[in-house]
Amino acid sequence: MSEPAPQSDPGPGSGPGRPYGPGFAPSPVPVPDDEPLMRDLIGAMLRRVRQEQGRTLREVAEAAQVSLPYLSEVERGRKEPSSEVLAAIRQALGLRLVDLVGGMHMELAAPAVVPVQGVPGSLGRGPAGGHRAVMLAA
Numbered sequence: 001m002s003e004p005a006p007q008s009d010p011g012p013g014s015g016p017g018r019p020y021g022p023g024f025a026p027s028p029v030p031v032p033d034d035e036p037l038m039r040d041l042i043g044a045m046l047r048r049v050r051q052e053q054g055r056t057l058r059e060v061a062e063a064a065q066v067s068l069p070y071l072s073e074v075e076r077g078r079k080e081p082s083s084e085v086l087a088a089i090r091q092a093l094g095l096r097l098v099d100l101v102g103g104m105h106m107e108l109a110a111p112a113v114v115p116v117q118g119v120p121g122s123l124g125r126g127p128a129g130g131h132r133a134v135m136l137a138a
Contacts, residue, residue: 063092
């Protein structure tokens with residue numbers, strides 16, 4: 001009869017309340033101060049789409065079966081909807097999840113226009129009025 005294999009100590013990164021596995025110690029990732037909150041992005045996108053469709057808060061709230069005040073708070077970034085409520089709102093607007101997430105990606109990935117140092121009033125123009133290239137790293 002063979003003996004059972006000895007159990008190794010899983011280390012400080014696992015056990016009850018620590019589902020990440022042996023040796024994993026999650027550390028907070030610094031977030032730039034200028035990054036918006038997800039609820040602000042979601043709310044702004046939902047409001048923009050609703051307004052582009054020429055619909056009122058009341059129309060969308062009724063279609064999504066959420067209260068008008070709650071939808072207003074979501075659009076203003078004051079409430080963070082559950083995934084179920086968000087699904088109801090985006091469906092009421094005729095959006096797919098990929099449309100919502102893709103729109104937020106485009107908003108975040110849009111290059112910022114930075115004035116050229118030393119040239120007042122210039123936006124993205126290089127020396128002598130020429131254009132300046134901006135390289136972004138992914």
